[in-house]
Amino acid sequence: MKTTQTIFEDGSHKWTAIVRDPARPDYLIDTNEYLIQHAGQGLLLDPGGSEIFPAVFSALSSEFDPSKLVGIFASHQDPDIISSLALWLEFNPGMKCYVSWLWGSFIPHFGGTAETFVALPDEGETIPLAGLPLQAVPAHYLHSSGNLHLYDRQAKILFSGDVGAALLPADKQNLFVEDFAAHIRHAEAFHRRWMGSNEAKRRWCERVSQMDIDMMCPQHGAIYRGADVQRFINWFDELNVGITRA
Amino acid sequence: MQMMAGLTAGDGRERGHASSGAALDLLRIVRINEEIKRVVSVAFKINIMALNAIFLAKRAGNAALGFGVLSNELRVFSKDLRESMMTLTRLIHESVAEVSVILQESRQDELFRRTAALRPDDRQLAVVLDRRDRRHAEREERIAVLRRELRMAVDDAARLVELGGVLAKSAKIEAAYGAGFATSLGQVSGEFDGIVEEIRASLDKLRHSSFFGGSA
Numbered sequence: 001m002k003t004t005q006t007i008f009e010d011g012s013h014k015w016t017a018i019v020r021d022p023a024r025p026d027y028l029i030d031t032n033e034y035l036i037q038h039a040g041q042g043l044l045l046d047p048g049g050s051e052i053f054p055a056v057f058s059a060l061s062s063e064f065d066p067s068k069l070v071g072i073f074a075s076h077q078d079p080d081i082i083s084s085l086a087l088w089l090e091f092n093p094g095m096k097c098y099v100s101w102l103w104g105s106f107i108p109h110f111g112g113t114a115e116t117f118v119a120l121p122d123e124g125e126t127i128p129l130a131g132l133p134l135q136a137v138p139a140h141y142l143h144s145s146g147n148l149h150l151y152d153r154q155a156k157i158l159f160s161g162d163v164g165a166a167l168l169p170a171d172k173q174n175l176f177v178e179d180f181a182a183h184i185r186h187a188e189a190f191h192r193r194w195m196g197s198n199e200a201k202r203r204w205c206e207r208v209s210q211m212d213i214d215m216m217c218p219q220h221g222a223i224y225r226g227a228d229v230q231r232f233i234n235w236f237d238e239l240n241v242g243i244t245r246a
Numbered sequence: 247m248q249m250m251a252g253l254t255a256g257d258g259r260e261r262g263h264a265s266s267g268a269a270l271d272l273l274r275i276v277r278i279n280e281e282i283k284r285v286v287s288v289a290f291k292i293n294i295m296a297l298n299a300i301f302l303a304k305r306a307g308n309a310a311l312g313f314g315v316l317s318n319e320l321r322v323f324s325k326d327l328r329e330s331m332m333t334l335t336r337l338i339h340e341s342v343a344e345v346s347v348i349l350q351e352s353r354q355d356e357l358f359r360r361t362a363a364l365r366p367d368d369r370q371l372a373v374v375l376d377r378r379d380r381r382h383a384e385r386e387e388r389i390a391v392l393r394r395e396l397r398m399a400v401d402d403a404a405r406l407v408e409l410g411g412v413l414a415k416s417a418k419i420e421a422a423y424g425a426g427f428a429t430s431l432g433q434v435s436g437e438f439d440g441i442v443e444e445i446r447a448s449l450d451k452l453r454h455s456s457f458f459g460g461s462a
């Protein structure tokens with residue numbers, strides 16, 4: 001089973017990271033899921049692949065009543081992001097799935113009906129969670145051609161999908177980045193290969209530099225906090241992406 | 247809450263077995279389908295042969311009166327046979343659809359079973375599992391009904407083919423009285439008999455399919 005860790009709490013407003021599953025087989029990439037709670041409602045960010053549904057569901061249930069989940073936010077269409085959709089819907093058939101309009105007719109191959117999906121425009125949109133405004137932020141081509149991040153202005157947390165992801169060795173499994181220089185070595189190859197466009201990357205760096213961010217939470221690896229957030233943005237800005245050796 | 251009491255991981259494990267049964271069933275149905283497709287194409291040939299036999303009997307005139315009557319019967323038989331094959335085809339398509347849904351759901355069933363093993367006392371999860379169990383049972387029931395209907399349709403077709411066999415053999419005898427046409431009438435009725443035998447062998451294979459509890 002995965003473990004849950006509260007990374008932000010202010011009254012009924014809470015962020016929980018669902019991370020690190022010791023029972024996960026090696027052939028599945030490790031993923032982080034995040035739960036935002038506000039006034040008794042929950043939004044699940046990148047709920048993960050169907051194979052890890054048992055681990056995510058049971059970890060989430062230990063922290064939150066899963067029938068109070070009102071929606072799922074999918075940063076993009078990858079199987080490690082959203083292939084568990086049908087299982088979550090089986091549990092909560094009325095749940096909404098927020099995703100880039102680009103993937104609106106692709107993700108239903110994982111489950112759901114026409115009523116399930118809320119198509120987010122390219123420029124992003126505000127998603128309300130029991131009165132808490134959550135901002136979908138454009139991150140197209142990073143890496144998916146229809147890609148959105150989610151910003152919680154009140155908590156000052158940016159959920160950044162695959163941006164900031166690191167494939168960490170077994171002995172470096174801390175939830176937070178402790179030593180930026182050591183950590184970023186495990187992120188470099190991933191970003192070079194997966195991120196598709198230097199132009200898109202430049203725009204994203206400019207956009208998020210202007211945002212007030214205490215924590216940047218990627219879907220793989222560790223959470224950047226404090227000065228490491230800007231350190232990451234600067235590092236990413238310098239990196240040449242969208243190339244392969246082949 | 248008696249219904250929920252049964253929703254333990256053990257139940258799910260049984261369901262896991264049932265799903266591998268679904269994979270086997272699908273394989274068997276696909277084999278049955280292939281056999282039915284063969285019979286349908288052969289049955290179509292019979293229709294053309296019966297038409298030829300009627301024309302031949304007309305040309306032979308008074309020398310082949312008996313053969314003419316029989317070839318008309320054979321034509322009716324081939325029409326009945328095609329209708330019977332249409333019923334088989336419809337039933338087999340419905341069976342494939344049901345079994346493939348069970349196969350598709352079985353992976354999710356397995357994931358829910360694993361979830362329930364991690365949270366054995368989760369009542370909301372028990373409700374979901376219960377709903378899935380009922381849906382699964384309904385689907386199994388529909389497959390059982392289809393299986394019976396299919397078995398009956400195969401038996402009906404087999405009876406029909408028995409009749410076809412009798413007609414073909416009578417036509418062979420009548421052909422002998424065909425005077426100058428005896429050779430060609432004999433050839434037609436011989437081919438007829440051969441094809442009826444071919445269909446009989448196929449239907450026999452179908453009746454012994456393990457989908458109906460047989461060994462094939």
Ligand SMILES: [Fe+2]
Pocket residue numbers: 076078143162
């Ligand atoms: Fe991805």
Ligand SMILES: [Fe+2]
Pocket residue numbers: 078080081161162219220
């Ligand atoms: Fe990913």
